Amino acid sequence: MTLIERLNDDMKTAMKNKDKARLSVIRMVRSSVKNKEIELKRPLSEDEALDVVAKELKQQKDSLVEFEQAGRDDLAEKARSEIAVLQSYLPEPLSEQELKGIIQEAITETGASSKADMGKVMRAVMPRVKGRADGQLVNRLVQESL
Structure with a gap:
């Protein structure tokens, strides 16, 4: 199963389970993937889709640092949960x-x-x-x- 297929299946599951946080993150990633496809004028390969997810993860990590420095614990917690969802779509990190x-x-x-x-x-x-x-x-x- 490709990453894009997994995102579609997980989105359906999140909708059925009424998991708004996970659904929001999946929609964000799917939107980024679609924007990249429009930019390139072709479907993305598996590696390119992984790059999009990695880019989203990096943005969330940067946001988390900013929220923690600003003392915004509510937004920092939201960013942590989004990071956890995004990491589930990336391959196991190297030690x-x-x-x-x-x-x-x-x-x-x-x-x-x-x-x-x-x-x-x-x-x-x-x-x-x-x-x-x-x-x-x-x-x-x-x-x-x-």
Whole structure:
């Protein structure tokens, strides 16, 4: 079952169960997917749909930080619940150890030896960890490894 099919099925289930919070998040994601399809003028691939969900997740995490800094506990709690729903649509995240292994492989493949080669390593690593690791974490680990 593709991600888009899963979203449609889960939306129907949320409607039947009157789960307004989950339904709202699913509608938001479906809307973002549809907007991306209109922008590209074609249906999205599975990877592109995952990118849309990952982008929505990142926006919610950024909002959560802002709400917590502003002392808006009500909005922060809503953002946390939306983050939980969004994470259920993404693949299982990589552990830091698995990520370090992938980074070491990329460093070996690219022959990187200094921080000047960071771009080469990031270009090799990011496609492998797409949707399974945060870019900031990858960046930090690559810097530590070089």
